[in-house]
Amino acid sequence: VGRRATKRQGIERAAIRLFAAKGLAATTIRDIATEAGVGEGALYRHWPGKAEMAWDLYCREVEAFSRAFEPVLAGNGRPLDKRLLAAVRFIYRRYRDGPDRLAFVLLARAGFPQQQILDKKIDPDQVVVRFLEREMDRGTLPKGDAFFRMSLLRGIVLQPVLMHRYGRLKTDPLRLARPVARACMAVLRQREDNPR
Amino acid sequence: VGRRATKRQGIERAAIRLFAAKGLAATTIRDIATEAGVGEGALYRHWPGKAEMAWDLYCREVEAFSRAFEPVLAGNGRPLDKRLLAAVRFIYRRYRDGPDRLAFVLLARAGFPQQQILDKKIDPDQVVVRFLEREMDRGTLPKGDAFFRMSLLRGIVLQPVLMHRYGRLKTDPLRLARPVARACMAVLRQREDNPR
DNA sequence: TGTACATCAGTGAACGCGCGTTCACTGATGTAC
DNA sequence: TGTACATCAGTGAACGCGCGTTCACTGATGTAC
Numbered sequence: 001v002g003r004r005a006t007k008r009q010g011i012e013r014a015a016i017r018l019f020a021a022k023g024l025a026a027t028t029i030r031d032i033a034t035e036a037g038v039g040e041g042a043l044y045r046h047w048p049g050k051a052e053m054a055w056d057l058y059c060r061e062v063e064a065f066s067r068a069f070e071p072v073l074a075g076n077g078r079p080l081d082k083r084l085l086a087a088v089r090f091i092y093r094r095y096r097d098g099p100d101r102l103a104f105v106l107l108a109r110a111g112f113p114q115q116q117i118l119d120k121k122i123d124p125d126q127v128v129v130r131f132l133e134r135e136m137d138r139g140t141l142p143k144g145d146a147f148f149r150m151s152l153l154r155g156i157v158l159q160p161v162l163m164h165r166y167g168r169l170k171t172d173p174l175r176l177a178r179p180v181a182r183a184c185m186a187v188l189r190q191r192e193d194n195p196r
Numbered sequence: 197v198g199r200r201a202t203k204r205q206g207i208e209r210a211a212i213r214l215f216a217a218k219g220l221a222a223t224t225i226r227d228i229a230t231e232a233g234v235g236e237g238a239l240y241r242h243w244p245g246k247a248e249m250a251w252d253l254y255c256r257e258v259e260a261f262s263r264a265f266e267p268v269l270a271g272n273g274r275p276l277d278k279r280l281l282a283a284v285r286f287i288y289r290r291y292r293d294g295p296d297r298l299a300f301v302l303l304a305r306a307g308f309p310q311q312q313i314l315d316k317k318i319d320p321d322q323v324v325v326r327f328l329e330r331e332m333d334r335g336t337l338p339k340g341d342a343f344f345r346m347s348l349l350r351g352i353v354l355q356p357v358l359m360h361r362y363g364r365l366k367t368d369p370l371r372l373a374r375p376v377a378r379a380c381m382a383v384l385r386q387r388e389d390n391p392r
Numbered sequence: 393t394g395t396a397c398a399t400c401a402g403t404g405a406a407c408g409c410g411c412g413t414t415c416a417c418t419g420a421t422g423t424a425c
Numbered sequence: 426t427g428t429a430c431a432t433c434a435g436t437g438a439a440c441g442c443g444c445g446t447t448c449a450c451t452g453a454t455g456t457a458c
Contacts (some may be wrong), residue, residue: 029412039436075320152379159351183348186382223447235403
């Protein structure tokens, strides 16, 4: 039963790998088809075009990430600083295990048209925003603008990844997890950080 | 005297504006030529090709930025936190005055081939690294890995710019200068932040 | 000062190339009777 | 169960398009005598 569409998975795997490694624009249909061992036309049996396929796969990868990431931040009952450290380690470990894939999930948004918007339930940034709002409600963190704070955390955590990816930082990011997490805590503990 | 090459400046201005606004890859030779009111061939009288021109203009823009930025960080005799705030304000003000241009200088490196390396004297990141090393020597800051710390600062300061540019942060970054600067200080004041 | 030639910025049609996409076709699988 | 037809994933040569670049040419400016 269901022997149809057997090559679709191969196309998806090849596409994700190539999008992640070379970027969206630099990956061609022929690249994907060749790596998947498939004709160029095969792709158009499953998606209307390259852009739609890329967005489809991007959403899927992002969702998989967020689904695994959210529980780490929620971390049943553990103190805030432990959970933050676990979250940073989670990201850096995923980066070590598959640098291209992590970069695709967290840094590839710029490659899509600006009007394309991720579902709020899937978007890793929104996962962090919701986490911060929850902590502020609980009183674990001083009140403030959750989105602005998320931006700061995002910058702190991902900049070392970027630097490592571009070959400018030699240290394995995982070894930096502790100081990075402490930097996050230092930023979060500040009061009245929103001038509105 | 010297009535030659009168259109070169026009080409440069058009190219910088377009590179900054649309990105390197999305800007075509014809775009530049049209905006500068020039034939497509004119460009090749001054540079070997598009890539060389882009890198040339990029270096020039980066140098102009660093030249103005360095004294703000050095800030004769003023206390560290005041200088940091001034530096953040400097960047955010430049962003407000010309978002594309600031983004071109500080965020466009990814568009160039990785082997292209900025001169250390020009590179804004290296300006910050030297600043941190100087402060650590003076004892104003605890000892640590200057490059790693620069990465954190870079992330903190530029992430809000990115978010604003992509339309996800509505607040004018200049209004966030104070909390951002305070976040930088909080990160810098930490001890033993390098696990090596 | 005038003349002949060299230099060089600038032109824009044309070229070659690589890209995303199309399309007529194939062959295996599912469905109707 | 067998037969006729519909469906659909997959093929790969061909198409159209936009890109960076080339090149024969122009005309103004600099230089040699």
